[in-house]
Amino acid sequence: MTWLKLVWDELLGMFVDDGALALQAAVLIAIVAVCVKGLGLNPLLGGIVLLLGCVVVLGLSLGRKTRKG
Amino acid sequence: MTWTALLPTITAAFLASLVEVVEAFTIVLAVGVTRGWRPALTGSGIALALLVLIVLSFGPLLALIPIRALQFVVGTLLILFGLRWLRKAILRSAGWIALHDEAAEFAKETNALKAQAAERRADFLAGTAAFKAVLLEGVEVVFIVIAVGTAHGQTFWAGMGALAAVLLVLLVGIAVHKPLVQVPENTLKFVVGLMLSSFGVFWTGEGLGAEWPGADLALIWIFALFAMFSLGAARYFAKPQMGVAR
Numbered sequence: 001m002t003w004l005k006l007v008w009d010e011l012l013g014m015f016v017d018d019g020a021l022a023l024q025a026a027v028l029i030a031i032v033a034v035c036v037k038g039l040g041l042n043p044l045l046g047g048i049v050l051l052l053g054c055v056v057v058l059g060l061s062l063g064r065k066t067r068k069g
Numbered sequence: 070m071t072w073t074a075l076l077p078t079i080t081a082a083f084l085a086s087l088v089e090v091v092e093a094f095t096i097v098l099a100v101g102v103t104r105g106w107r108p109a110l111t112g113s114g115i116a117l118a119l120l121v122l123i124v125l126s127f128g129p130l131l132a133l134i135p136i137r138a139l140q141f142v143v144g145t146l147l148i149l150f151g152l153r154w155l156r157k158a159i160l161r162s163a164g165w166i167a168l169h170d171e172a173a174e175f176a177k178e179t180n181a182l183k184a185q186a187a188e189r190r191a192d193f194l195a196g197t198a199a200f201k202a203v204l205l206e207g208v209e210v211v212f213i214v215i216a217v218g219t220a221h222g223q224t225f226w227a228g229m230g231a232l233a234a235v236l237l238v239l240l241v242g243i244a245v246h247k248p249l250v251q252v253p254e255n256t257l258k259f260v261v262g263l264m265l266s267s268f269g270v271f272w273t274g275e276g277l278g279a280e281w282p283g284a285d286l287a288l289i290w291i292f293a294l295f296a297m298f299s300l301g302a303a304r305y306f307a308k309p310q311m312g313v314a315r
Contacts, residue, residue, distance in 0.1 A: 006201070006204075006205070007204065007205075007208060010205045010208055010209075011208065011212075014150055014153070014208075014209060014212065015146065015149040015150055015153060016149070016153070017153045017156065017157065018153070018156060021152060021153070021156060022149055022153070025148055025149055025152055026145070026149070029145050029148065029273060032273075032277070033141070033277060036277045036278065037277070043274070043277045043278035043279035043280070044274070044279045044280060044281070044282075046274065046277050046279060047270065047273070047274025047277065047279035047281065050270055050273060050274060051270045051274075051291060051294065054148060054152060054266065054269075054270060054295075055294070055295070055298045057152070058152055058155065058156060058159075058298070058299075058302075059298070059302060061152075061156055062156065062159060062160065062163075062302055062306050063306075065156075065160060065165060066160075066163070066165060066306045066308070
């Protein structure tokens with residue numbers, strides 16, 4: 001079971017380093033998905049919003065890290 | 070299937086796997102040099118067998134998922150994975166995180182193994198170190214191959230990219246018999262972070278029904294946008310040097 005936990009921890013660590021970055025990216029994806037599938041937003045526009053949103057959340061994460069030092 | 074579709078998949082799988090395999094190779098080499106090749110190869114072999122088992126167990130399940138849903142899920146995971154990788158690469162480039170150093174990793178692992186040399190279970194512990202390194206890096210390689218390959222039915226070609234990376238590292242590693250410090254790992258990680266993030270946005274968009282202008286070629290401008298931002302961010306967030314005004 002120790003190895004299973006090790007693999008699980010590694011799997012989680014693959015996606016989550018800065019927890020806020022992972023959370024913001026997940027929320028961004030969810031909002032875009034809801035807008036496209038539920039509110040009829042043009043899918044291509046949704047994709048572009050997703051792209052720009054990823055850049056923004058990445059920038060915010062970098063800002064947090066460099067402010068904290 | 071055209072080369073414009075295959076090339077990004079094969080390149081991403083190759084480069085990402087290259088980084089992971091180099092890291093695993095360093096540990097296996099440290100075990101082999103310090104404790105002998107029996108524990109190194111036994112640990113690595115068991116880990117590889119377990120990885121094959123994981124792929125054979127979960128791989129066929131992916132075929133049951135509708136393509137749009139698969140693209141969305143894989144794209145989402147790739148965005149999380151790619152942004153994490155890219156963030157680290159930018160912070161390394163900006164001087165906030167130490168650059169990855171295979172020679173230092175090799176020395177650290179070798180010292181740890183030497184410290185355990187007097188123990189009765191020394192060979193077992195050494196084999197475990199090799200097992201752990203191959204399994205953990207291997208899990209990432211498996212994910213990368215599935216993630217960049219599955220959404221367009223290119224898993225075989227992504228697997229070939231990864232296999233090429235494994236063979237290259239083994240061939241060069243066996244030839245030089247030293248940690249592969251010449252591999253520009255930090256630059257590779259930067260490029261891989263850009264590629265994985267780009268794939269993530271591309272697949273997620275397709276999963277939502279977006280028809281990207283230029284189809285697969287859209288990956289290029291998505292990559293270019295991430296690259297422009299990341300290079301600018303590495304410069305903007307550069308850690309000030311002591312005594313140098315920013």
